[in-house]
Amino acid sequence: MAPRAVIRAAVKVFVIEIAKNLIKKQKKKKRLWVKDWIRRRNMLGASATLLKEIVSEDPESYKNFMRLSPEKFEELLKMVESKLTKSETWMRSPLSARIKLEINVAPVGDKKKARKRKSNDSEWKSAKEKRLRYSSHSLPVYPTCRHKTKAFQCASLTMLEIRAFQEKFYSEKKKLMQDNFILQFCRAETVMRYRPKNAKHNKKLFQKKFCVLSLEKTHVPVCKNAFMGILGITRRRIDTVINNFVRTSLLAKENRRGDRKTEMYSERKKSVMEFINKFKAIESHYCRGPSERLYLDSTLNIKNVENVHY
Numbered sequence: 624m625a626p627r628a629v630i631r632a633a634v635k636v637f638v639i640e641i642a643k644n645l646i647k648k649q650k651k652k653k654r655l656w657v658k659d660w661i662r663r664r665n666m667l668g669a670s671a672t673l674l675k676e677i678v679s680e681d682p683e684s685y686k687n688f689m690r691l692s693p694e695k696f697e698e699l700l701k702m703v704e705s706k707l708t709k710s711e712t713w714m715r716s717p718l719s720a721r722i723k724l725e726i727n728v729a730p731v732g733d734k735k736k737a738r739k740r741k742s743n744d745s746e747w748k749s750a751k752e753k754r755l756r757y758s759s760h761s762l763p764v765y766p767t768c769r770h771k772t773k774a775f776q777c778a779s780l781t782m783l784e785i786r787a788f789q790e791k792f793y794s795e796k797k798k799l800m801q802d803n804f805i806l807q808f809c810r811a812e813t814v815m816r817y818r819p820k821n822a823k824h825n826k827k828l829f830q831k832k833f834c835v836l837s838l839e840k841t842h843v844p845v846c847k848n849a850f851m852g853i854l855g856i857t858r859r860r861i862d863t864v865i866n867n868f869v870r871t872s873l874l875a876k877e878n879r880r881g882d883r884k885t886e887m888y889s890e891r892k893k894s895v896m897e898f899i900n901k902f903k904a905i906e907s908h909y910c911r912g913p914s915e916r917l918y919l920d921s922t923l924n925i926k927n928v929e930n931v932h933y
Protein backbone atom coordinates (compact mmCIF):
# COMPACT_ATOMS: atom_id res chain seq x y z
CA MET A 624 0.00 0.00 0.00
CA ALA A 625 1.25 3.45 -0.84
CA PRO A 626 2.21 5.64 2.11
CA ARG A 627 -0.42 8.18 1.17
CA ALA A 628 -3.16 5.55 1.23
CA VAL A 629 -2.00 4.39 4.68
CA ILE A 630 -2.21 7.96 6.03
CA ARG A 631 -5.65 8.38 4.49
CA ALA A 632 -6.90 5.16 6.10
CA ALA A 633 -5.50 6.22 9.48
CA VAL A 634 -7.14 9.65 9.31
CA LYS A 635 -10.42 7.99 8.38
CA VAL A 636 -10.33 5.74 11.45
CA PHE A 637 -9.42 8.71 13.64
CA VAL A 638 -12.23 10.88 12.34
CA ILE A 639 -14.78 8.10 12.80
CA GLU A 640 -13.69 7.66 16.40
CA ILE A 641 -14.03 11.40 17.14
CA ALA A 642 -17.48 11.47 15.55
CA LYS A 643 -18.60 8.51 17.67
CA ASN A 644 -17.46 10.25 20.84
CA LEU A 645 -19.30 13.41 19.91
CA ILE A 646 -22.52 11.51 19.31
CA LYS A 647 -22.12 9.70 22.65
CA LYS A 648 -21.69 12.99 24.48
CA GLN A 649 -24.81 14.42 22.90
CA LYS A 650 -26.79 11.33 23.75
CA LYS A 651 -25.74 11.45 27.44
CA LYS A 652 -28.71 12.21 29.62
CA LYS A 653 -28.79 15.61 31.21
CA ARG A 654 -28.28 15.44 34.97
CA LEU A 655 -31.22 16.67 36.96
CA TRP A 656 -30.58 19.32 39.60
CA VAL A 657 -33.72 18.58 41.51
CA LYS A 658 -35.75 15.44 41.15
CA ASP A 659 -39.34 16.03 40.12
CA TRP A 660 -40.85 14.55 43.25
CA ILE A 661 -38.65 16.72 45.43
CA ARG A 662 -39.64 19.73 43.36
CA ARG A 663 -43.22 19.19 44.50
CA ARG A 664 -42.26 19.62 48.16
CA ASN A 665 -43.76 23.11 48.38
CA MET A 666 -47.19 21.63 47.74
CA LEU A 667 -46.94 18.14 49.19
CA GLY A 668 -44.07 18.21 51.67
CA ALA A 669 -44.42 17.62 55.39
CA SER A 670 -43.84 21.26 56.20
CA ALA A 671 -46.67 22.33 53.91
CA THR A 672 -49.14 19.63 54.89
CA LEU A 673 -48.56 17.51 57.99
CA LEU A 674 -47.01 20.09 60.28
CA LYS A 675 -49.54 22.75 59.39
CA GLU A 676 -52.37 20.38 60.17
CA ILE A 677 -50.88 19.30 63.48
CA VAL A 678 -50.26 22.88 64.60
CA SER A 679 -53.88 23.83 64.09
CA GLU A 680 -55.50 20.60 65.23
CA ASP A 681 -53.28 19.10 67.90
CA PRO A 682 -50.55 21.39 69.26
CA GLU A 683 -49.66 18.77 71.88
CA SER A 684 -48.73 16.25 69.19
CA TYR A 685 -46.74 18.93 67.43
CA LYS A 686 -44.75 19.43 70.59
CA ASN A 687 -44.23 15.71 70.93
CA PHE A 688 -43.09 15.42 67.33
CA MET A 689 -40.88 18.50 67.12
CA ARG A 690 -39.80 18.58 70.78
CA LEU A 691 -40.82 22.24 70.74
CA SER A 692 -44.11 24.03 71.18
CA PRO A 693 -45.38 25.93 68.09
CA GLU A 694 -44.80 29.25 69.88
CA LYS A 695 -41.23 28.37 70.76
CA PHE A 696 -40.61 27.25 67.19
CA GLU A 697 -41.82 30.57 65.81
CA GLU A 698 -39.65 32.38 68.32
CA LEU A 699 -36.63 30.35 67.29
CA LEU A 700 -37.41 30.88 63.63
CA LYS A 701 -37.51 34.62 64.10
CA MET A 702 -34.06 34.50 65.65
CA VAL A 703 -32.39 32.55 62.87
CA GLU A 704 -34.52 33.37 59.84
CA SER A 705 -32.25 36.06 58.43
CA LYS A 706 -29.23 33.78 58.65
CA LEU A 707 -30.93 30.79 57.06
CA THR A 708 -32.59 32.59 54.16
CA LYS A 709 -30.68 32.39 50.89
CA SER A 710 -31.29 34.70 47.96
CA GLU A 711 -33.37 33.40 45.10
CA THR A 712 -31.77 32.80 41.71
CA TRP A 713 -33.28 32.19 38.30
CA MET A 714 -32.00 28.60 38.38
CA ARG A 715 -33.87 27.30 41.39
CA SER A 716 -35.53 28.56 44.52
CA PRO A 717 -33.71 27.84 47.81
CA LEU A 718 -35.20 26.01 50.77
CA SER A 719 -37.12 28.30 53.03
CA ALA A 720 -35.73 29.07 56.48
CA ARG A 721 -38.77 27.38 58.00
CA ILE A 722 -38.10 24.05 56.28
CA LYS A 723 -34.43 24.17 57.21
CA LEU A 724 -35.24 24.72 60.84
CA GLU A 725 -37.93 22.06 60.84
CA ILE A 726 -35.49 19.54 59.40
CA ASN A 727 -32.96 20.34 62.09
CA VAL A 728 -35.37 20.38 64.98
CA ALA A 729 -37.53 17.39 64.06
CA PRO A 730 -36.27 13.98 65.13
CA VAL A 731 -34.72 11.85 62.41
CA GLY A 732 -35.88 8.31 61.78
CA ASP A 733 -38.17 6.56 64.16
CA LYS A 734 -39.35 7.98 67.41
CA LYS A 735 -37.39 5.68 69.67
CA LYS A 736 -34.08 6.71 68.14
CA ALA A 737 -34.93 10.38 68.08
CA ARG A 738 -35.22 10.82 71.78
CA LYS A 739 -32.28 10.19 73.95
CA ARG A 740 -33.03 6.95 75.67
CA LYS A 741 -33.12 7.15 79.40
CA SER A 742 -30.75 4.66 80.91
CA ASN A 743 -32.46 2.01 82.95
CA ASP A 744 -29.76 0.91 85.35
CA SER A 745 -31.95 -1.71 86.98
CA GLU A 746 -31.67 -3.69 83.74
CA TRP A 747 -27.89 -3.60 83.60
CA LYS A 748 -26.11 -6.91 83.73
CA SER A 749 -24.26 -6.00 86.91
CA ALA A 750 -27.50 -4.87 88.55
CA LYS A 751 -29.19 -8.16 87.66
CA GLU A 752 -26.27 -10.12 89.05
CA LYS A 753 -26.36 -8.07 92.22
CA ARG A 754 -30.07 -8.64 92.66
CA LEU A 755 -29.51 -12.36 92.26
CA ARG A 756 -26.63 -12.30 94.73
CA TYR A 757 -28.76 -10.63 97.39
CA SER A 758 -31.86 -12.76 96.86
CA SER A 759 -32.89 -15.63 99.03
CA HIS A 760 -31.35 -18.87 97.79
CA SER A 761 -33.24 -21.27 99.99
CA LEU A 762 -36.00 -21.52 102.54
CA PRO A 763 -35.13 -20.42 106.08
CA VAL A 764 -33.62 -23.15 108.23
CA TYR A 765 -35.59 -23.86 111.35
CA PRO A 766 -33.22 -23.61 114.33
CA THR A 767 -32.30 -27.05 115.59
CA CYS A 768 -30.64 -25.76 118.76
CA ARG A 769 -33.90 -26.01 120.80
CA HIS A 770 -32.79 -23.08 122.98
CA LYS A 771 -35.46 -22.16 125.48
CA THR A 772 -33.75 -20.08 128.11
CA LYS A 773 -33.97 -16.47 129.21
CA ALA A 774 -31.11 -15.49 126.91
CA PHE A 775 -32.17 -17.50 123.84
CA GLN A 776 -35.67 -18.47 122.84
CA CYS A 777 -34.99 -20.03 119.47
CA ALA A 778 -37.44 -22.91 120.05
CA SER A 779 -40.35 -20.58 120.75
CA LEU A 780 -40.38 -19.28 117.16
CA THR A 781 -42.92 -20.68 114.74
CA MET A 782 -42.12 -21.51 111.12
CA LEU A 783 -44.51 -18.73 110.07
CA GLU A 784 -42.55 -16.16 112.07
CA ILE A 785 -39.26 -17.35 110.66
CA ARG A 786 -40.57 -17.22 107.13
CA ALA A 787 -41.98 -13.71 107.62
CA PHE A 788 -38.69 -12.50 109.09
CA GLN A 789 -36.70 -13.91 106.19
CA GLU A 790 -39.07 -12.39 103.63
CA LYS A 791 -38.74 -9.03 105.29
CA PHE A 792 -34.97 -9.31 105.06
CA TYR A 793 -34.99 -10.18 101.36
CA SER A 794 -37.72 -7.69 100.43
CA GLU A 795 -34.88 -5.32 99.55
CA LYS A 796 -32.32 -6.98 97.32
CA LYS A 797 -29.63 -4.46 98.09
CA LYS A 798 -26.62 -5.16 100.24
CA LEU A 799 -26.82 -1.81 101.97
CA MET A 800 -30.44 -2.21 103.06
CA GLN A 801 -29.83 -5.76 104.20
CA ASP A 802 -26.79 -4.76 106.22
CA ASN A 803 -28.80 -2.10 107.97
CA PHE A 804 -31.53 -4.67 108.57
CA ILE A 805 -28.96 -6.90 110.28
CA LEU A 806 -27.90 -3.95 112.44
CA GLN A 807 -31.50 -3.40 113.44
CA PHE A 808 -31.83 -6.87 114.89
CA CYS A 809 -28.54 -7.28 116.63
CA ARG A 810 -26.63 -5.29 119.14
CA ALA A 811 -23.17 -5.21 120.59
CA GLU A 812 -23.00 -5.39 124.37
CA THR A 813 -20.05 -4.99 126.65
CA VAL A 814 -18.82 -8.23 128.16
CA MET A 815 -20.00 -8.38 131.76
CA ARG A 816 -17.79 -11.20 132.94
CA TYR A 817 -14.52 -12.23 131.47
CA ARG A 818 -13.26 -15.75 131.85
CA PRO A 819 -10.41 -16.46 129.46
CA LYS A 820 -9.96 -20.08 128.40
CA ASN A 821 -6.23 -19.56 128.07
CA ALA A 822 -3.70 -16.75 127.88
CA LYS A 823 -3.73 -16.79 124.07
CA HIS A 824 -7.27 -15.50 123.82
CA ASN A 825 -7.64 -11.77 124.02
CA LYS A 826 -10.50 -10.28 125.89
CA LYS A 827 -13.56 -9.76 123.75
CA LEU A 828 -14.35 -6.10 123.21
CA PHE A 829 -18.07 -6.79 123.00
CA GLN A 830 -20.52 -9.61 122.56
CA LYS A 831 -23.20 -9.80 119.89
CA LYS A 832 -26.84 -10.35 120.71
CA PHE A 833 -29.41 -11.28 118.05
CA CYS A 834 -33.15 -11.21 117.91
CA VAL A 835 -35.97 -12.03 115.49
CA LEU A 836 -39.18 -10.10 115.01
CA SER A 837 -42.19 -12.15 116.04
CA LEU A 838 -45.64 -11.83 114.52
CA GLU A 839 -46.67 -9.74 117.52
CA LYS A 840 -43.83 -7.34 116.65
CA THR A 841 -41.81 -8.26 119.73
CA HIS A 842 -38.11 -9.02 119.63
CA VAL A 843 -37.37 -12.66 120.37
CA PRO A 844 -33.74 -13.23 121.40
CA VAL A 845 -32.02 -16.01 119.44
CA CYS A 846 -28.55 -17.46 119.20
CA LYS A 847 -26.18 -16.54 116.39
CA ASN A 848 -26.52 -19.89 114.61
CA ALA A 849 -30.29 -19.58 114.54
CA PHE A 850 -30.04 -16.01 113.21
CA MET A 851 -27.66 -17.11 110.46
CA GLY A 852 -29.84 -20.06 109.47
CA ILE A 853 -33.04 -18.01 109.34
CA LEU A 854 -31.60 -15.28 107.13
CA GLY A 855 -29.35 -17.61 105.14
CA ILE A 856 -26.28 -15.42 105.61
CA THR A 857 -22.74 -16.22 106.65
CA ARG A 858 -21.00 -15.59 109.94
CA ARG A 859 -18.49 -13.43 108.11
CA ARG A 860 -21.14 -11.06 106.81
CA ILE A 861 -22.69 -10.57 110.23
CA ASP A 862 -19.30 -10.01 111.84
CA THR A 863 -18.22 -7.49 109.22
CA VAL A 864 -21.40 -5.47 109.54
CA ILE A 865 -21.36 -5.37 113.33
CA ASN A 866 -17.61 -4.80 113.64
CA ASN A 867 -17.85 -1.87 111.23
CA PHE A 868 -20.70 -0.43 113.22
CA VAL A 869 -18.87 -0.74 116.51
CA ARG A 870 -15.70 0.74 115.03
CA THR A 871 -17.24 3.71 113.24
CA SER A 872 -20.69 3.95 114.86
CA LEU A 873 -22.02 4.61 111.38
CA LEU A 874 -24.63 2.73 109.38
CA ALA A 875 -23.45 0.40 106.64
CA LYS A 876 -22.30 2.18 103.53
CA GLU A 877 -21.34 1.15 100.04
CA ASN A 878 -17.59 0.98 99.60
CA ARG A 879 -17.50 -0.65 96.21
CA ARG A 880 -17.42 1.16 92.86
CA GLY A 881 -18.12 4.86 92.64
CA ASP A 882 -15.85 7.81 92.06
CA ARG A 883 -12.71 7.62 94.16
CA LYS A 884 -10.17 9.23 91.84
CA THR A 885 -11.65 12.73 91.90
CA GLU A 886 -11.14 12.87 95.62
CA MET A 887 -7.75 11.19 95.42
CA TYR A 888 -6.25 13.55 92.86
CA SER A 889 -8.06 16.76 93.77
CA GLU A 890 -4.97 18.31 95.40
CA ARG A 891 -2.79 17.47 92.44
CA LYS A 892 -5.37 18.81 90.01
CA LYS A 893 -5.62 22.03 91.96
CA SER A 894 -1.86 22.58 91.88
CA VAL A 895 -1.75 21.96 88.12
CA MET A 896 -4.55 24.47 87.61
CA GLU A 897 -2.71 27.03 89.72
CA PHE A 898 0.45 26.46 87.72
CA ILE A 899 -1.34 26.96 84.41
CA ASN A 900 -2.98 30.11 85.71
CA LYS A 901 0.45 31.57 86.38
CA PHE A 902 0.94 32.16 82.66
CA LYS A 903 -0.36 35.32 81.18
CA ALA A 904 -2.95 34.47 78.57
CA ILE A 905 -3.68 36.63 75.55
CA GLU A 906 -6.86 37.02 73.63
CA SER A 907 -7.43 35.39 70.28
CA HIS A 908 -6.01 37.37 67.39
CA TYR A 909 -8.33 35.71 64.91
CA CYS A 910 -11.00 38.01 63.59
CA ARG A 911 -13.58 35.26 63.34
CA GLY A 912 -15.84 36.94 65.81
CA PRO A 913 -15.98 37.22 69.57
CA SER A 914 -14.34 34.26 71.29
CA GLU A 915 -13.64 33.62 74.93
CA ARG A 916 -10.76 31.31 74.21
CA LEU A 917 -7.44 32.53 75.53
CA TYR A 918 -4.06 31.69 74.08
CA LEU A 919 -0.60 31.33 75.54
CA ASP A 920 2.15 33.59 74.36
CA SER A 921 3.78 32.30 71.18
CA THR A 922 7.27 32.70 72.66
CA LEU A 923 6.49 30.13 75.32
CA ASN A 924 7.97 26.68 74.83
CA ILE A 925 8.58 23.65 77.03
CA LYS A 926 11.98 24.95 78.16
CA ASN A 927 10.53 28.30 79.20
CA VAL A 928 7.73 26.57 81.02
CA GLU A 929 10.25 24.53 82.98
CA ASN A 930 12.14 27.70 83.90
CA VAL A 931 8.98 29.19 85.25
CA HIS A 932 8.28 26.05 87.24
CA TYR A 933 11.68 25.65 88.89
Ligand SMILES: [Zn+2]
Binds near residue numbers: 769770775777846849
Ligand atom coordinates in the same frame (compact mmCIF):
# COMPACT_ATOMS: atom_id res chain seq x y z
ZN1 LIG B 1 -30.48 -21.20 119.47
